[in-house]
Amino acid sequence: MPTSNVRLYPLGDTAIVVQFGDTIKRNTHYDIQAFGALLAQNPFQGFIEYVPAFTTLTIYYNPFIVSQQGLIDPYHKVAGIVNELLQQVNQVNSVPSFRLVEIPVCYGGSYGPDLELVAELNQLSPEEVITIHTTGDYLVYMLGFAPGFPYLGGMSEKIATPRKSKPRAKVWAGSVGIAGKQTGIYSLATPGGWQIIGRTPLQLFNYHRNTPCLLQPGDHIKFIPISEKEFESKKEGRNGA
Numbered sequence: 001m002p003t004s005n006v007r008l009y010p011l012g013d014t015a016i017v018v019q020f021g022d023t024i025k026r027n028t029h030y031d032i033q034a035f036g037a038l039l040a041q042n043p044f045q046g047f048i049e050y051v052p053a054f055t056t057l058t059i060y061y062n063p064f065i066v067s068q069q070g071l072i073d074p075y076h077k078v079a080g081i082v083n084e085l086l087q088q089v090n091q092v093n094s095v096p097s098f099r100l101v102e103i104p105v106c107y108g109g110s111y112g113p114d115l116e117l118v119a120e121l122n123q124l125s126p127e128e129v130i131t132i133h134t135t136g137d138y139l140v141y142m143l144g145f146a147p148g149f150p151y152l153g154g155m156s157e158k159i160a161t162p163r164k165s166k167p168r169a170k171v172w173a174g175s176v177g178i179a180g181k182q183t184g185i186y187s188l189a190t191p192g193g194w195q196i197i198g199r200t201p202l203q204l205f206n207y208h209r210n211t212p213c214l215l216q217p218g219d220h221i222k223f224i225p226i227s228e229k230e231f232e233s234k235k236e237g238r239n240g241a
Contacts, residue, residue, distance in 0.1 A: 006086060008079050015060045016078050018086075024054045024153060029141055032057050033218050035089050044081050046074070052217050053142045054151070101215060103185065104224045105134075105176050106231035107198035114195035118161045118178060129197065130225055132156050133183065138221035148187035148205030148213040152221060155183045167193035174200045176223070187213075201235035 007019040018035065021028040032052050039050055039059070046065030051058045059082070063074035107130045108115040119126045138154040145151075160181045168191060171177070175186040177194030186192060187204035204214045215221070226234070 008082060010075050011058060013063055013075070015058050016075060016082065018057045018059065018082055019055060020057070021055045024141065026139060026153070028055055029139065029153075029218075031089075035085065038085050038089050042085065044078070046078075053144070098218055098220050099216075100220045100222060102222050102224050103176075103200050103202060104226040104230070104234060105198040105200050106226050106228055107133075109228065111228070111231065112176070112196055112198040114161075114177075115197040118159055118195050118197055121161055122159055124159070129159050132159050133197065134223045134225055136183075136223070138183070138223070140215050140217050140219040140221060142217050143213060143215070146186070146188045146190055146205075148215065150185055150187075150204070150215045150219075150221070152183050152185075155181060157181055161195045163193040164195065167191050171196060172199060174202065174204070176200060199231070201231050 005021065009017050009019070011017050020031050020035075032055075036050055036052055036057055039047075039057075044061075044066070046062040048060040048062060050060070059078065061074065061078055066072075066074035066077050106112070108126055115126050115129060118124075119129045122129070124132075133155070136154050136156060138152040140150045141153050142151050143149060155178070159178060161178045163179045170189055171186050171192035171194070173186055173189045175192075175194075175196045176198040177184055177186065177192070177196045179194040184194065185200060185204055186194075202214060205212055206214075
């Protein structure tokens, strides 16, 4: 990883942003994952958590602990630690192992009310949209918008579709949507403007689980088409999972 391209800057007085690039691409994501793993293995005094995004990783810390009760500047202390870790991350594999998660999706009908529109705008049949969507190799770049909502890379531009001009007041949890060149899954029932092409019976967020978010940055996703009957069966049989 070329550390000369990495930029550091403060986010208020309790966080530092480590910027790995300016464009969304897999190599940048792999660098962020590798650095995050190294940081998790080597937490410093005052470290709270880190949050990965498309091109950045933000580190939150307690400035009082880092500064040793005001004896040193906390930002520059953390920046020094970050620079040391960046030198070490060059020595590790920047393409981490990943988890493949299969997401069953019932496409079209009441579960995917915008499937026909996506097909029409791209001069495809609904069946072709489903085929293209389910053959993609998707990478979870980050979670955001709502707890557990995955931002995925890897969707074919053949089914890219603009957001709705007027968002829906409610999009059901599990809804699979398209917005521009991206696809994602609503983890909770929220307002939203993505074009909904299907829905999964899986719960992407459940605070009763030990790990509330089903998906994590770095996961690879494969969408599996299922029937409405299979959807209802999986939904009834999940037992809070």
